[in-house]
Amino acid sequence: MRYFCASIAKKLLLSISDLAKTTKGAGTMGLTAEKVHRIRLQVLTEEAFRPYGRVLELPEVPPSKRGDIWQCWFPVGSMQLDAPLGLGIVRTSRLPQSIADMERHVSREELLFPVDKPIVQPVGLPKDLASEKAVPQVEDxxxxIIQPGQAIIMARGTWHAPAYALEHEEALYYFGVEIKPDAVGDDANPWVKFYGERVVEFVR
Known part of the structure; x- marks a missing residue:
């Protein structure tokens, strides 16, 4: 998620109540049907996630190293870095009914993986990376659903909300981004409403 220095520290301390306020996921009551775009949760696969980034999971090939009681696959992925990688952890709450905004990092990839419970990561297509006026589109x-043992690397410019717990009241996940200012946008206030003041509603 987009931030630098103080913003990273804020994210590390993000509480469940803060998260709810940030993402404005209060529901869709009072909105016309044209304002609400409904999407179904998807199982994470390499093919489905490819427009948004890359998937890391246990490969279906022999390990590159092995011992008597262990096996190792390396590398299973890599990131494009030109600054130190900052790591953080988020405590998140259950998936809300809907979301109204997203953020992006046009000059940084983002690594993300759950600790011990499945999480849901909403993402939007990376477009208009050089534009200060770009906004996320609900159709994108x-x-x-990211299971423990899986990870994603979001491509530069991929719009995203925070990740949320799939079926528990709360969950923990780690994320990693380069510690540097982003080339476009406001690191201190990165959230951008969907075009046309629309919302995305989640269907299970």
């Missing part, structure tokens, strides 16, 4: 959004 998908929401993927």
């Amino acid at each position: 959004v998908q929401a993927f």
